[in-house]
Amino acid sequence: MDKRQVIAEAAFYAREQLEQDSSGHDWWHVDRVTRTALLIAKEETADPFICELAALLHDVADEKLNPSMEAGIAKVRDWLKNHEVEPAAMEHVMTIISTISYKGGHNPPVATKEAQVVQDADRLDALGAIGIARTFAYSGWKGQLIHDPEWAPRTELTVEAYRNGKSTAIGHFDEKLLKLKNLMNTATGKRIAEERHLVMERFLEQFHREWNGLET
Numbered sequence: 001m002d003k004r005q006v007i008a009e010a011a012f013y014a015r016e017q018l019e020q021d022s023s024g025h026d027w028w029h030v031d032r033v034t035r036t037a038l039l040i041a042k043e044e045t046a047d048p049f050i051c052e053l054a055a056l057l058h059d060v061a062d063e064k065l066n067p068s069m070e071a072g073i074a075k076v077r078d079w080l081k082n083h084e085v086e087p088a089a090m091e092h093v094m095t096i097i098s099t100i101s102y103k104g105g106h107n108p109p110v111a112t113k114e115a116q117v118v119q120d121a122d123r124l125d126a127l128g129a130i131g132i133a134r135t136f137a138y139s140g141w142k143g144q145l146i147h148d149p150e151w152a153p154r155t156e157l158t159v160e161a162y163r164n165g166k167s168t169a170i171g172h173f174d175e176k177l178l179k180l181k182n183l184m185n186t187a188t189g190k191r192i193a194e195e196r197h198l199v200m201e202r203f204l205e206q207f208h209r210e211w212n213g214l215e216t
C-alpha cells in the first residue's frame, strides 16, 4: 500500500461521491475538514495518514447519501479493501467513521487520538462563519424557517428527533452549535472552537437586534 496513492484516490472518490450534495456535506466541507484534521494532527502528534484518510472518507458513509448507514459503512469498507489498506489502518479508519457523528450528542466519547482529531475537525466546520453559512444552507435544503420566535429549543433530543425533526436555522444554534465548544476533544480544537463560538454569539446578538428593531 502506497500511502500517498491511497490518499489521492480517497480524495478523488470522496469528491466524486459528494459533488452533488447540497445538504452541507459537499466536497468542500470534506476538503476543509481534511485540512483542519491535518493541522490538529500535527499539533497533537496524531498519525497524519489515519487522520487524513478518515477525514476524506468521513461523510461518504452518511445515511443522507446512502440507502442506510450500514450500507454506507459497507461501501467504505469495500473501498479500503480494494485499495489494499492494511487491516489495522482499515479497522482504525472504519471505527473513526462510524463513531464520530453527533447524533444529538448521544454517542459515547471517541476512543483514539486520531478519532478525537477528526471529530474535532468535523465539529469545527459546524462553527464560526462557515458553520453559520452551512446552517442556513441545510435549513433551506430541509425547508425550515430562518427563525420562529415561538419555537422553543428541544433540549432532550432523541437520536430520531435529531435526525428527523424540524427546527429553525436560529434554533439549531441552541440545539447544537453553541454546545460544541464544550465537547471538543483536543486542546487545539478547543482553542479554535472558542474563537468560532464568539463569531456565532456576535452574529446571534446582531440577528436578534435587527429582528426586534433595536438598532436606533
Ligand code: ADP
Residues within 6 Å of the ligand: 023, 024, 025, 101, 102, 122, 123, 125, 126, 131, 134, 135, 136, 138, 139, 144, 165, 166, 167, 168, 169, 172, 177
Ligand atoms: P456533519 O455530519 O458534517 O457533522 P450534519 O449532518 O449534522 O453534519 O449537518 C450538516 C450541517 O448542517 C452542519 O453544519 C449542521 O450544523 C447543519 N445542520 C444539521 N442539522 C440542522 C438543523 N436541524 N437545522 C439547521 N442546520 C442543521
Ligand code: NI
Residues within 6 Å of the ligand: 025, 029, 033, 058, 059, 122
Ligand atoms: Ni462532516
